[in-house]
Amino acid sequence: MPSGEDPAERTGYLRFFYRGWRPTCMGRLWSRMYAWVAGLGLLPRMLLTLQTHDRSGGRVNSTILVAATYQGRRYLVSMLGEGSEWVQNVRAAGGKASIKRGRSQPVQLTEIAPHERAVILKAWAQVATSGRHHLPVPHDAPVSAFEAIAADYPVFRIDPTQ
Numbered sequence: 001m002p003s004g005e006d007p008a009e010r011t012g013y014l015r016f017f018y019r020g021w022r023p024t025c026m027g028r029l030w031s032r033m034y035a036w037v038a039g040l041g042l043l044p045r046m047l048l049t050l051q052t053h054d055r056s057g058g059r060v061n062s063t064i065l066v067a068a069t070y071q072g073r074r075y076l077v078s079m080l081g082e083g084s085e086w087v088q089n090v091r092a093a094g095g096k097a098s099i100k101r102g103r104s105q106p107v108q109l110t111e112i113a114p115h116e117r118a119v120i121l122k123a124w125a126q127v128a129t130s131g132r133h134h135l136p137v138p139h140d141a142p143v144s145a146f147e148a149i150a151a152d153y154p155v156f157r158i159d160p161t162q
Contacts, residue, residue: 032062046127049100050076055092061085062100066131067158068124076109077124078154079131087154099158109156117150118143124155 050063063086067074078084090097095109112120125132125139125146135153137145 045101050086051098051100051104052086052089053093055089061089066124066128068120068127070120070123074158075112075120075124076156076158077121077128077131079128079134081152082154084154090156095156096161106161108159108161110159112155112157114151117153117155118146120155121146121150121153 046066046068048065048067050065052061052063053059054061065076065086067076069075078087090109091111095111096106097109098104098106121135122139122141122143125135132139135149137149
């Protein structure tokens with residue numbers, strides 16, 4: 001989890017959705033609703049529903065995320081850092097997950113090393129207009145600013161499964 005207070009907690013309406021780098025009850029409800037709508041394919045292509053198996057009970061969890069494109073590949077970023085449930089579930093599943101947009105498609109999520117994340121974090125911050133409020137650097141900061149925080153924000157490349 002990134003250190004200090006989540007910057008989004010100081011920003012307008014987002015303080016009702018996140019506390020201490022975790023979603024509130026309202027945030028979880030909002031995320032479930034949007035994950036369902038995104039799963040139907042009714043939202044822009046950059047929004048998708050990630051489906052993971054809960055690492056403790058095996059139940060399928062759905063999370064709405066913004067996918068950023070960098071050099072022709074799509075990536076997912078954990079705006080809440082290492083503590084995100086979906087990150088922990090993906091790691092426990094060895095990267096196996098599904099993307100839902102209309103129908104479910106199995107994918108392999110490959111974690112990107114911290115020293116390679118900065119340019120992807122910057123690309124993500126350009127399109128994740130609400131999510132970028134969780135970063136301690138502005139979305140238009142130079143890549144060097146993103147290098148300083150890259151280790152705190154997991155990034156995964158979306159690879160189709162064979």
